[in-house]
Amino acid sequence: MAYKKINLPFTDEIIEDLKAGDNVLITGVIYAARDAVHKRLCALLDEGKELPCDLKGQTIYYVGPCPAKPGYASGSAGPTTSGRCDPYTPQLLDYGVKGLIGKGLRKQAVVDSMIKNHVVYLAATGGAAVVIGKSIKKVEMVAYEDLGAEALQKMTVEDFPATVVIDCKGNNLYITGPQKYAK
Numbered sequence: 001m002a003y004k005k006i007n008l009p010f011t012d013e014i015i016e017d018l019k020a021g022d023n024v025l026i027t028g029v030i031y032a033a034r035d036a037v038h039k040r041l042c043a044l045l046d047e048g049k050e051l052p053c054d055l056k057g058q059t060i061y062y063v064g065p066c067p068a069k070p071g072y073a074s075g076s077a078g079p080t081t082s083g084r085c086d087p088y089t090p091q092l093l094d095y096g097v098k099g100l101i102g103k104g105l106r107k108q109a110v111v112d113s114m115i116k117n118h119v120v121y122l123a124a125t126g127g128a129a130v131v132i133g134k135s136i137k138k139v140e141m142v143a144y145e146d147l148g149a150e151a152l153q154k155m156t157v158e159d160f161p162a163t164v165v166i167d168c169k170g171n172n173l174y175i176t177g178p179q180k181y182a183k
Contacts, residue, residue: 056095114166
């Protein structure tokens, strides 16, 4: 299987080059954030307040990593279901988030916002949490420590494996993949 090597943050050129079905290895900074963090971030945006970190141009990974074993930056770090964040995602994409990593289908409003904002959605493989965890080289607490593993965390990753599921044009592997095998 061929992989495209991606160095974050995403640029418009990198995003434009990615197509649904591409396998990638990501190196750089991603932000771990699940639905509770999304809710708090959107509340800050609604109030016209600053976010705890600048997420413009950044990538969010829907994950609540397990505690790290000695000698590792992170424990298992498998993706959570992305749909939990769908109510908040368009607002964060309008703010400037450029990449999303998780698993599962997205609502049409999210796909439309991805196209409008030139964003890419990648799937991390569920069940590969240990492998994914090993690609995480550093984890820093950013905000909302009260949420435990679901806090907003900055992760430095190296060769993080993922697949482009929805590209910036709205091509969706969750739709086109099964169609290839339909009779």
